[in-house]
Amino acid sequence: MAILKPMIKSFKEALALNPKFKFEIKNIFFLSSTRDNFKNQNEKDNFFNKWTQYYFEYCQDSSFVYIKDNKILAYITCDPKEIQANSHQEVWVHS
Numbered sequence: 825m826a827i828l829k830p831m832i833k834s835f836k837e838a839l840a841l842n843p844k845f846k847f848e849i850k851n852i853f854f855l856s857s858t859r860d861n862f863k864n865q866n867e868k869d870n871f872f873n874k875w876t877q878y879y880f881e882y883c884q885d886s887s888f889v890y891i892k893d894n895k896i897l898a899y900i901t902c903d904p905k906e907i908q909a910n911s912h913q914e915v916w917v918h919s
Contacts, residue, residue, distance in 0.1 A: 835849075838889045850876075852899060878903075
């Protein structure tokens, strides 16, 4: 088996590589969500879509996943309009 290098891909690139990655993003979403109690699967799916649908539809080129060994380990969503709107603000990084 070939060893795959870790990579960062946009949602768009990752989903083109492997559509199952959306399921992995969904799993990570619920691991980090403060809500974990749902009446049924439909309610759980609606909750996921409420918070992520915008990024999957409109921000696929600016939201990214970290892939290692053909598995999503992390993701970050970003709306380019937010970056542009806040581009005048300074960013301080503490080390």
